[in-house]
Amino acid sequence: MAEIETLIREVNAFLGKVYRFLNSQLRPHVAEELCGIFFGRGYMRKVPLAERIDFDSGVCQSRHWFDSDSAFKCPFSESCGAYHRAG
DSSP states (O other): OOOHHHHHHHHHHHHHHHHHHHHTTOOSHHHHHOOOOOOOOEEEEEOOSSSSSTOSSEEESHHHTTOOOGGGTTTTTOOOHHHHHHH
C-alpha cells in the first residue's frame, strides 16, 4: 500500500509539472483552464491571462464540489492561489 501511495504522489507531482509548463505557454486572454486531473475528475479554473501566469493564477472553479466531498479534495488545495481566491 505504501508503494501505491508513493506512486500517487509522484503522478500528482508530474501532473503539476506538466500544468506548470502549459501555464507558462498561455497568451493573454480570459480562459477556462483544466488545472489537473485527480481521482478521475477534471479540476477547472478561470484564468484572466496576463503577462505573468503561474500555477497560482486565476480562480478555482472546482472548489465548490470537491470541498463538499473530502474523497475528491484537490491535492494542491493547501498551496494553490486559485483555490484560496475561490474562498
